[in-house]
Amino acid sequence: MGDENTPLGAPQLAREAKDLVELANTEETVSELLRRGLDWLTRIARFDLATLFLLREARLVAVAARGPLANARVRGHVLDLAAFPMVRQALETRRARAFTEEDHSGEGDPFDGVLDLPPGHSCMVVPLCSGERCYGVLTLDRSECETYPQTVVDLVEVYGQLLATALQNAEQRSDFERLHRQDHEHAKLLESQLGGDSEGVLETSLSPAMRDLARRARQVAETDTPVLLLGETGTGKERLARAIHRWSSRADHPFVTINCAAIPAGLLESELFGHVKGAFTGATKDRAGRFQMAHGGTLLLDEVGELPVELQAKLLRALQEKTFEPVGSDRTVRADVRILAATHVDLQQAIAQRRFREDLYYRLSVFPLRLPPLRERLEDLPQLCAFLLDEQARRTGRRGMRVLPEALARLGAYDWPGNLRELANVLERATILSRGPELGPQALDLPTHVRAPEAPAEKLAEDKPGKVPTLAAVQREHILRVLALTKGRIYGPGGAAQLLGLKPSTLQSRMKKLGIARQELFIIEGPT
Known part of the structure; x- marks a missing residue:
């Protein structure tokens, strides 16, 4: 415990500040932060009672107390600010103050009726303010009839500012986590609405081919193996991809799609891997690509058969090494993404025509699934x-x-x-x-x-009436x-x-x- 005649120096105060910042970043609740904050106060000043009051409209509500005089009545104590102008003034001026017996003569002691403290006992009120907000006050009381020295008051005031900043950080972190949970639940609701009950439709199908497809899809969903979804246009490849994602261990992470045929070739690289400010005309700020958006989750490369050949090498590297460079950057970015690809194109034919890389095909088609037409x-x-x-x-x-x-x-x-x-x-x-x-x-x-697809002349010649x-x-x-x-x-x-x-x-x-x-x-x- 610090001595009032030998206050903490700058190095120790800096350590206290660091401890409070770490505390605000690690504790799960604001109440735990306040409890441990009071424990640390014993290193700075002597007290028989340290009480933390939080501001609730025009009242101060005790939420934590430490010291030999702390009891249940103290922890449930409430102060009406209108009855204690000196305390209200400390909040308005944001300055700590040590009170004397004369200060209490007009308005009484905040703990009158709760504690039997002698007249003229040591008392200090420290506002807890950070930024534009005041969170409450910290009060220190001692049974001895001796006023706290100004050096101690100044030190505890700094400590109060640090505690208020830590309290603000903890509250902001709590708010951020709450909003993140809400956004996550909202995203899952939207995902459910977009995908519908695709899983149930797959697994309750009367078609033996569809039931077998659902069984195999559920098996591969448990792994991180790349899946190639094949089938005619409109057969529900994206629906199946969403079902695989929801069956996987990544279900609580993003499901991101990109249609390789719907984006101009010149913009597709930026859409996939992102870009940095100034990478090209119109790049006014850094922008994350779909790989970064899908980090921890699943990325569906829809119509992958339409991917430009010049971009296929970079995609292959991203799949093999899970790293890439955004457009205009030499900084390597790592993304943990599970890849699903879908196409109605005959990729074997595209390989023969040199429109699709064979090594990329084998990387994507580790586990092919073909959807039957309706x-x-x-x-x-x-x-x-x-x-x-x-x-x-x-x-x-x-x-x-x-x-x-x-x-x-x-x-x-x-x-x-x-x-x-x-x-x-x-x-x-x-x-x-x-x-x-x-x-x-x-x-x-x-x-x-329904008009039958036109066949080549040589094929018509081969057809037999039979x-x-x-x-x-x-x-x-x-x-x-x-x-x-x-x-x-x-x-x-x-x-x-x-x-x-x-x-x-x-x-x-x-x-x-x-x-x-x-x-x-x-x-x-x-x-x-």
Whole structure:
């Protein structure tokens, strides 16, 4: 403990300041900071009671106390500033003051009725102010009838300023962490709204191919292995990427996407790796790239097949070494990022045409996942329609929409070249056109026919008439699709016979004629 006649020198005071700053940066709560701050006060001045009051409107509320006279009544003590002008003056002037017996003659002692202190006892009030804010006061009391020396008052005043600064830092840190938690929860909510319940749709799919895909995706999600998502445009590659991220240990960190085909080649490097001020015309300040934004989380390189060749080498290095240099900088930046890549481009063909680096391909395609087109998973149409309508309802507010069985049959007869994206557009148009909550066939704005992709002349020459499907084969395929929609049910409302406009006996006779065996119905219905 310091002696009043030998106050702490500058080196020790500097150590105290450093201790308080470290305390403010390490303690989890403001109350712990105040408690330990009082413990350190014993190194500076003698006291029988040290009390910390925090300002609550026009009152001072005791929150911590130390010393032989500290008790429960002291720790619950409240002072009305209007009754103690001297204390209020100390706050207004931001100057510490040692009180004498004469000072208390007009307004009484702050601890009257709480402690039995002798008249003329040592008393000091130290304001706790930092910046534009006053947090409260620190009071020191001794039973001896001797005024604190001015040297001690000055020293404790400096200590009070340090404590107030540490208190301000701790409070700001607490506020920052609270805002960070709120932002994190908000980001997760937005992520959930953007991605929807993609995981549930994947894992409850009726398509064996989709269920196997979901199983493999969940397995690889537990690792940091790069995943290459393949499939036609609109099949839901970004949805699958979001599901992999949410299944991974990085789920609480950012999920960042960049569409390599949507950004001009000249700006793509800056978007990926960031840039420093002055790197190019218009670079008025430093800017972080997607790699830095995704640090600790997942980065989806969408349409990676469109990445310019000249940028592929830098991307390869970033994947291999997890380091890169922002545009215009020679400073190496490290980013811990899990990479997912998606493309509808045939990368093997792009490699043969020297549009894509083979070494980058092997770095990205450690674990390829191919999403089947919608026409190969029509058994999921009812579930997908419900999912997409619910997703649209969160955006448009139009809830309770559902697709009637007759409309599902019409959707099942379409080829869906645009896959899930086209289905979402068709359903959104239908909700606009329909006045009620039920979407029937008349609400579906579907093309009357789908033009087959043009084939090269030499390929047309090779085609044989025998490869054109027979009418019976087309009928068989259509009946199987409708049976899949009804889960094998032939009779009753919404059954396959009603959807096809046939009598159940007629449908059964046609099924027998087309060779649709009971085993196929068992596969459609699933085991009971």
